[in-house]
Amino acid sequence: MDVPEGFDPGLILALNLAGTFVFGLSGGLAGVRARLDLVGVVVLAAVVGLAGGIIRDVLIGTSPATFRDWRYLAAAAAAGLVCFFAGRLLERAERSVMVFDALGLALFAVTGATKALRFGLGPVQAVLLGAITGIGGGMLRDVLLRQVPTVLREGLYAIPALLGAAVLVIAQQAGSTNPVFPVLGASVCAAVRLFALRYGVDAPTPPHSPPPTKEPSR
Amino acid sequence: MDVPEGFDPGLILALNLAGTFVFGLSGGLAGVRARLDLVGVVVLAAVVGLAGGIIRDVLIGTSPATFRDWRYLAAAAAAGLVCFFAGRLLERAERSVMVFDALGLALFAVTGATKALRFGLGPVQAVLLGAITGIGGGMLRDVLLRQVPTVLREGLYAIPALLGAAVLVIAQQAGSTNPVFPVLGASVCAAVRLFALRYGVDAPTPPHSPPPTKEPSR
Amino acid sequence: MDVPEGFDPGLILALNLAGTFVFGLSGGLAGVRARLDLVGVVVLAAVVGLAGGIIRDVLIGTSPATFRDWRYLAAAAAAGLVCFFAGRLLERAERSVMVFDALGLALFAVTGATKALRFGLGPVQAVLLGAITGIGGGMLRDVLLRQVPTVLREGLYAIPALLGAAVLVIAQQAGSTNPVFPVLGASVCAAVRLFALRYGVDAPTPPHSPPPTKEPSR
Secondary structure, three states: OOOOOOOOHHHHHHHHHHHHHHHHHHHHHHHHHOOOOHHHHHHHHHHHHHHHHHHHHHHHOOOOOHHHOHHHHHHHHHHHHHHHHHHHHHHHOOOHHHHHHHHHHHHHHHHHHHHHHHOOOOHHHHHHHHHHHHHHHHHHHHHHOOOOOHHHHOHHHHHHHHHHHHHHHHHHHOOOOOOHHHHHHHHHHHHHHHHHHHHOOOOOOOOOOOOOOOOOOO | OOOOOOOOHHHHHHHHHHHHHHHHHHHHHHHHHOOOOHHHHHHHHHHHHHHHHHHHHHHHOOOOOOOOOHHHHHHHHHHHHHHHHHHHHHHHOOOHHHHHHHHHHHHHHHHHHHHHHHOOOOHHHHHHHHHHHHHHHHHHHHHHOOOOOHHHHOHHHHHHHHHHHHHHHHHHHOOOOOOHHHHHHHHHHHHHHHHHHHHOOOOOOOOOOOOOOOOOOO | OOOOOOOOHHHHHHHHHHHHHHHHHHHHHHHHHOOOOHHHHHHHHHHHHHHHHHHHHHHHOOOOOOOOOHHHHHHHHHHHHHHHHHHHHHHHOOOHHHHHHHHHHHHHHHHHHHHHHHOOOOHHHHHHHHHHHHHHHHHHHHHHOOOOOHHHHOHHHHHHHHHHHHHHHHHHHOOOOOOHHHHHHHHHHHHHHHHHHHHOOOOOOOOOOOOOOOOOOO
16 A cells, blocks of 8 residues: 555554454443343444444445454454343443443544545544544444434534544654554543543533433433 | 536535535534534534435445545534524524425435436436435434434425436436536425425325324324 | 356346345335335335345445346335335235345345355355345334334344355355255245244343343333
8 A cells, every 4th residue: 555554553453353342342232231132132232343444434435344354243243242141240330331332432433543544534534534433333323222322412422532533643644653642542532431421521502402401302 | 537527517516515514404403403412413414414425425336525525524514513503593494404404405416416427327327316315314314313204204305306306317318518407406306395395295195094194103 | 257156147136136126015015004105115115125235235345236227226116116006905914024024134145145255255254244135124124114123123033144145155165056055045044034933933132131022122
């Protein structure tokens, strides 16, 4: 490839597989909670784990890597099986779906932005595409379980993804391919997201609207 | 490109950006009404403004133009911000979501059909793809807000889009690249859609079904 | 094409068109039941009939065949019209949506796996992609009508699709291009699916969960 390669491909692959696995956990746990059966849990884990990367590749205009590389499929399926058999344990950790979701968001925001840069997209587009990669899986999870997507309801979901992707894009634009930056970007994203979850921070609501309700459309 | 170019690219670009903006308004206003916060409103505006064109490009089999061209991103984001800060004003105009939606439908039907012809698809396919470009954004808006898509519930939604696209495809097939035809096609589509909205005209219901209800699946 | 061709293209085309038509019937009937109007019924038939193949082609990374080939469009539209005008008749056959859905699942599982092999994907990926081709249409139908997708709720939906695709992939890997194998694969898939429907067989539920309910999230 004749475009600048950017960060260590091995690190990016590892982050991508980790993102697939934790998003898979988030999807699988949501499936266990909705009392889906074995197949439903694994399918939902796979959809959530793989959708972000597929949407990213379609938007970049490249052939989705997922189905050529068995490791992504294995990571997503493993997450589904873990949820099915150990779901009770994972559930004890309160709000565990949200925690895994935050980690997946962080990892995919960083790897999505990296891939966008590698395919020659501009920095603003790369930040947006990073956020979309992170948001896609959870959005599809919510649509399939018939909920208004988290990203539309809670302000500090897209914003941490944009921040995490921005850290990486700025570093890359400044010429640095130090592997600390993808890790830093992912950490910033996860930290902001978890902080917002813990303390209930939200984005502003329209100036003229009545007091916000948490789940407005129910 | 060695296929016939068709209409003035500048006009098509202008129509496309206008379509992105008005569909963005339709999405953003729907978000304000569902009491989403700032990020939710902007994200929904962007999804509705950009989805039609992305679906069109994926179905044609070309790389989506959206993420290479910042102007689309800017148009969609601007629409979201307008809705967030001036939503109350826009809402006063009754059924404004529907009006903006009709304009977006008209603009995208025409530009979608034009792009399909430029990529060598047949006239029937171009008409269908124009309609799909117009329908895609609103369909996704309704799915994300957990409503049965308008296009499935109201007959005169797909039909005006098909009509508008057909005007353009027939003109192009007849060899005319006069810029009046995209404008005429969009006007026909918008006029039929708004007429149907105003007077409650619907497509026929199945011969054997009970008296139609406006929102059957609620 | 310099990759092994596999099975008779004419047979695969016939199976694909049949799959499009029966999935179209499944979508159109679901539309009639939801009391959609003419356009809604045809659009839903087209979406369900065409979505599986489009998702397959996007995941393979090739341009979707659907919009280049009018026969798919005609098959899907014909299914919609049949449902609109003869819906009452089709409905008398109890659970007819489910039966057509099982046939579509079977046909698309086989043709999806075949196409994946032809584009050089590995055998495991081909089996998965066959199942996804079969599942995609029904999944979208359920999302558009605001139901949790069948595949997530009922275990023996994805499994028959995987079985049917596996029959074909194993035969092809063993070097046989005998046209009996796609037919056998589709038959296995349809038989297992219909058997599960008839006798209410389900995939196992999580070990720790309360007694399963049929539609958990309602």
